[in-house]
Amino acid sequence: MSSLAAGALFLPGFPGLGGNLVTPEQLLVPAADVALKKRLADAALNAAKSAGASYADVRIGRSLNQGIFTREKQVQNIQSTESYGAGVRVLANGTWGFAATNTVSEEGLAKAAQLAVQIAKANSKVQKEQVKLAPVKGHGEVSWKTPIQQNAFEVPIAQKVDLLLGANAKALENGASFINSALFQVNEQKYFASTDGSYIDQDIHRIWPTFSVTAIDRASGKFRSRQALSAPMGMGYEYMMPKAADKVAGPAGSDLVGYKNSYDILEDATAATKQVKQKLTAKSVTPGKYDLVLDPHHLGLTIHESVGHPTELDRVLGYEANYAGTSFATLEWKAKKQPYGSKLVNIVADKQQANSLGAVGYDDEGVKTKKWDLIKDGMLIDYQKIRDQAAMVGQNESDGCCYAQSWSDVQFQRMPNVSLQPGKAKLSVDDMVKGVDKGIYIAGHGSFSIDQQRYNSQFGGQVFYEIDKGKITGMLEDVAYQTNTLEFWNSCAAICDESDYRFSGFFNDGKGQPSQSSAVSHGSSTTRFNGVNVINTARKIG
Template identity: 85%
Template sequence: MKRRDFVGLTGLASGALLLPSIPGFGNGVEVDPLRLLETVDPAVKKRLADAALNAAKSAGATYTDVRIGRYLNQGVFTREKQVQGISSTESYGAGVRVIADGTWGFAATNIVTEAGLAKAAQLAVQIAKANAKVQKAQVQLAPQKGYGEVSWKAPIQQNAFEVPIKDKVDLLLAVNAKALEQGASFVNSVLFQVNEQKYFASTDGSYIDQDIHRIYPTFGVTAIDRASGKFRSRQALSSPMGMGYEYLTPKAADKVAGPTGSDVVGYKNSYDMLEDVVSATKQVKQKLTAKSVVPGKYDLVLDPHHLGLTIHESVGHPTELDRVLGYEANYAGTSFATLEWKAKNIPYGSKLVNIVADKLQPNSLGAVGYDDEGVKTKEWNLITEGKLVDYQKIRDQAHIVGQKESDGCCYSQSWQDVQFQRMPNVSLKPGTTKLSVDEMVSKVDKGIYIAGNGSFSIDQQRYNFQFGGQVFYAIEKGKITGMIEDVAYQANTQEFWNSCAAICDQSDYRLFGAFNDGKGQPGQSSAVSHGSATTRFNGVNVINTARKIG
């Protein structure tokens, strides 16, 4: 979503500058919140899908799939003591994708009738036949069995759209009040909810009805030193999750403490927004007087909420097969991890590095039963003991690497966009030996503990990068000695992952989430999680990001 559209939609003005990253709301139409509780009968969707499948076949398609989607979004936005905006949107329509004359064609419609879908199917076939005149090689689809009529629902406990807006507003204003009580100068808080009701049908014989939910509570806190004009901020350490409103019912068992002396708390499958905002306000005040980091080589102890973004950029994107093949070169870059590079068996990381891709992990943003090509989802290895062993693939890519099945990671952000290869959950496996964060820190002579994700930069091949964070603590002779500031680390993907020296065990494992990962041209947004435990990287180059004035 363009910024001007977002500001217009929510009524935000200057306060929007303090908001964290905003996920796209698609092209939804503003509706009464009560309408978001409506559903569409799967029998109706099947009848509509059959109209498209039959029309495409009659027009000459050899393969057809239909996606009927109802996409619901709600956002509640507050700042200090006031509500800035409430948005409830609905987008409903269908997309039809076909193969005719060995070539893809796609068309979409918001006229959700049998006649409307049949017309879209006929148009998709016409587009495919036109494309066939210039396409050099025919589409090769990996085989896929049909599943008949099946359904999958996210295992949520409380539908966030059923919770009264007043309750959501009360929570966010309570969060803001806590921050102001603790001495924050400014605070904003936001709650996003998404529900994708997706129906997929294909000539393979699948009719798949899915109900997917995501939630993202977040805030930003700022403290100002009025005398000097210096200010510091900290964003929430929440993670967007594939859950319902139960995520906002904190449970003690879901809390994970950072190292002693850091005042950092991590969260697993529930989130204490009030507790986090108190910690955030305390930390931003500490940032105002924290010492600036001395550049040099440090051992880094990275919290999962920080490491997730590094995994996303330096492992998730470079192992997308379409990027490896150069399909993204015009927009979002390529990948250093080419097929030729992989064939040389060059170490991606140390032997401790085991990274899996999956679309199954409970409560993750990427969890679904079937992808947008009707492929049943799974888990598979990307990196095993430091070696790249596989990529992320969809049906028309599998043959390129000599494989016979899709990985089930095809996705479209809406009914009106064509589906294509998108990142599944990509996660670093926890260590197999019991290891706490304090034990990890105790073995560091000169290091920095980093929590939360901040600014980042990475080149077009996903190789050379720089990452910041939210809070930084100095480690000296095995102990946290205090907060520091102006920290960013620089490395290339290979040297960074080869410096991985220790990983905490399963008890510390948590999910980080990317709610609005962009890719493609025209661009699309998707949501994906990245799991890890706290991890140590030895001898990483740290720079000082403070600007010198005068």
């Protein structure tokens, strides 16, 4: 584990590989029989009702993970893990209780259910208001699977290692000083049952290839890095098989390529190396107001922080505060009907979006997932909410965005895929750049900061290109933009059409206390924002 952690220090956004160490072959052992899981679930549900629960649900979960880590010409670590157990959530005396067990037997689950009821009854002594659940009709026995073409765990490790080392070789051949690469693969086998009459079996897959390339100028000691422009995806190993149709060219003069539903890690590693070498001699940006042209891989982080988190209802109501704050977009603010963004801004939440990280058929409290509007024509019209939140805003339906990171964690409201809709008029990236007199094109997400109400913020990126009189004229460095959420989204002036639409995403979005992580995607097309304040991150104040 220590060698794995050491390797992870060099990798961006390292997601923990929880569970027990297993051999790669054990990742291919079939899941438990559905009939067996139903018997186990019924044992928990019956025990909960007998102990006094008015409602109960049980999640039997098996989480499989594999991480492969390389550096230059060597493999640093290969790790396969498995976690298996069950969590039982109940309502008793109008109060939640939860307990989990890794003793996956009828007796084990019954004991967990009884403990959950005891906890709920103890909690009820200090509960001020009883929980009100939005109604959900039982679905009976149903199933859902990520529509993968190839299970990543079935691909020989040697083949995956060769691909990563091949990317490293491309970087070294083109002058990289260092490169680290990794491939993360996840399979969640989830079984949900509730006293509402649902028995839901789901098989969910995710994959994330990534790397970090560094070039050093030995004479000056200066160095620059660039991370992969891949997006983690809700797909199988087919994501690693590049198709020409899935490539999207960046603006003329930028030497950038974007990726849709397949990824060319060899091509990206080669391009990244050329770009970090250019970054070593790129001119430092002059602070001031610029029109920003933001590619989808970059814009995903800004959407995540300035729209995704502020529209989580628990943050809005103040129930979530310790982990990354609350939200400026309160019910009182929404009632004033102030524009969140320009009329071009249409942002949807969608738990069914194909190939996304958040795509599932049903959430972790048995609600069938859906797509709904958060911002329409620039106006905030709804939030993200689950069964015990809907009544708080006068609604009677969950949005189906409840999730727990494992069987041993209680489920709660988590961000669905939150995406900016593409422009309706035909508009290419080159056409957009032609309309910019003084601007900067930004690709990839970098460091950022945002305040505790998701309002004032600063975002960096991976690579930056100066736009002068409608043309890319060269690379810039030391770029970050400062803005506030409303100012930024109201400056949205143009959005490329659907042909440019791509995903960005995160394997490990954190929230809660104790903290949990989840995976979420953000789709968008390249978008222009006018008159945004850009600072020089290398300049000292005073």
